[in-house]
Amino acid sequence: MDAGKTLEGVGKVGFVGAGNMAQAIGGALLRTGLLKASNIYVSSPSNTNKGPWIQFGTHTTTENGCVVENSDVIFLAMKPIYLDAALMDIKNTLKQPVSNKLFVSLLAGVPLKVLEEKIHRIVPDARVIRVMPNTPVLVGAGCSVFSCGTTATKKDAEVVKMMLSTGGICQEISESLIDAAGGLSGCGPAYVYLIIEALSDGAVKMGVPRAMATQFASQTVLGAAKMVLETGKHPGQLKDEVCSPGGTTICGIHALEKGGVRSTLMEAVEAATKRAAELGKNK
Template identity: 60%
Template sequence: MSGEAVPHQVKPIAEKIGFIGGGNMAKAICEGIVNKGLVKYSQINVSGPNMENLVTWKEKGAHVSIENGVTVEHSDVIFLSMKPHILPCAIANMYDTLKSPSPKPKLFVSVLAGVTMEQLENVLCQLEPRIIRVMPNTPMMVGEGCTVFSPGPKATEHDIQIVKSILSVSGVCKQVPESLINAVGALSGSGPAFVYLMIEALADGGVKMGIPRAMALEFASQTVLGAAKMVKDTGRHPAVLRDEVCSPGGTTIAGIHAMEKGGVRAALMDAIEAATKRSEELGAKKHG
């Protein structure tokens, strides 16, 4: 018998999924659940202000519209996936284009950084919404996402299970108090961008030392992937794994010294703090 692991079987869901806002995050979530077989594109409804930006969705088989009300009416679960500052305009469009003035209560899933449950309940109050806040990240697209969610007081156990099904097929998914959403968003939501910068810098260092660009980028990305898998799979502290690579008087400790002198550790900590504070600033603004 082969020693390979048996792939986890995903049970498809019947619910129709809507996205108000068809940008990168919506695409990451959707591609993750479609690629895993949870839904088909025929179950997807997407709306946005510009039909040109929805062409790729339509080509894949999703139903598209410039009327947010249409997405709400034809979906069981609606992701609010626009930029936070667009929320008031998006909600106004939704109310203006609802064919039924009082559709049955829906489940709204917000990926909006900084926008609180209370703010969401206020702008959606006419629909008696059930709300769950989530903070996903774009690696969901390749099945390696890291997502947290926080259910609102009206969310049912079924709502929670549906959202967990959608988010967990594409990586790690954990429930957290709403008070942690902003910080986790900074770590896992913004974090990939910080890692991409590190990969680019590692590759640039290789190029500086004479490695061809394509090879340097391949090796840098694989090195980061391998290091992350070592931490995740072994459960050992990163400092312990680092020390195992640092031979006395060797090359690695010389490189670690250079990184410490350059303030890499502090810069990454500052990046998480800055992203968290920015999320809080976005939430402090009025959203209708």
């Protein structure tokens, strides 16, 4: 790596796909000052998602090959159904053969074996790492997991962990767990947004103004999460500490149990995990 590069061991970073997840990771790298905008290359077939990247000051293009040529680490950030088309565009727009590239896949459900097979047709010595991040990396509160391909090095793992840790926590896990982890942490923010909205709705029903209700609901969820992480106590113990005998909280818990909130959330993680596996089989 060149000595003048901003993020040691990373160099220039590319994103094939410019959507929300790519923006969250790129935004975290820029926000923390670990990467300069001039060292980021982004490709997208249309101008739909390019606005934030242009504001960041990054290089933008419609040619995936341009991103691969100019980047040391390339995030594959398109939807899984567009993988083949994106790789074909890389092949068609490369001006010259490339080597020594690390590809980081954000594609839900697509296994490392498939990724390596397809990427190696274009870049034979490419190393591949599969990542499941979530959008809160943009605000420094993300939860990301990753698994390394057969040729990825220890240094590659360190680089990916370093980049994703700029936006929260990041942990290497077995690929056999990555779909389930994605069904929890990758999809989980959407579940929590729904919970926040529902809590806000309940307060509005009881007369609290909407803006105030949403603020209070969001802070309540944030505070509860911090209590779990910082005290190390089991969530059930923390719940019991709030539930006074005959009090308001236990009555609310009873209503949640009658509504099957536990079972529904468990089924949400299960459904997302199974869908990720289906997407992988389709590839």
